[in-house]
Amino acid sequence: GEESFHGCSSITMLELPPTLHTIKRWGFNGCSSLRSIVPQQQNEPLSLKTIEAQAFCRCYSLTNIPHFPLLERIESSVFYGCHSLTExxxxxxxxxxxxxxxxxxxxxxxxxxxxxxxxxxxWAVTHVTLHPDTTHIHTSAFAGCDQLHSI
Incomplete structure (x- = not known):
């Protein structure tokens, strides 16, 4: 539910079950020691479709998130302040x-x-890979990306 683990600073790893469809708003907000999010079962694809607002906001140590093949919506500030996230x-x-x-x-x-x-x-992105059929790039999508050197 909403704010389920808000501020739980001792959580270091989150294992997502293959049946999870939504991570609710503020679900893991402020889990400052959370380093990685992984599938609970390596051979089962994740069925996550929505990550609600600020779900992982201020998870300062988060370095790794899996590819969510069915993810449809990422709401506002979901990964805000995840300073360690690199890719x-x-x-x-x-x-x-x-x-x-x-x-x-x-x-x-x-x-x-x-x-x-x-x-x-x-702003810190240095490399972007776009789908070959990209049909739209948001206004100012690359604004302030001073480090961007390849697309």
Whole structure:
């Protein structure tokens, strides 16, 4: 539910069951020691479809998130302030990703987008991979990305 583990600073790893469809708003907000999010069963694909607002906001130690093949929506400030996050892959199921979902992720240097409807970029990104059928790039999507050197 909402705010289920808000501020639980002793959590270091989160194992997601293959049946989980939604991570509720503020679910793990402020879990400052959370380092990785992994599938509970390595051979089972994750069925996560929605990550609600600020679910992982201020998870300062988060370095690793899995690829969510069915993820459709990433709401506002989901990964805000995840200073240790370096690389993210967004799949073809993405329908909606809030412009600020990666705000203040100052170590995020690689964003791989395999979806077709837009791009969300934090300022520290140095490399972007776009889906070949990309049809739209949001206004100012690359604004302030002074470190960007390859697309």
């Amino acid at each position: 993210v892959t967004l799949g073809p199921s993405i329908i909606s990703a809030a412009r600020d979902c990666f705000d203040n992720c100052d170590s995020l240097i690689a964003l791989h987008c395999t979806y077709r409807t837009g791009v969300i970029l934090p």
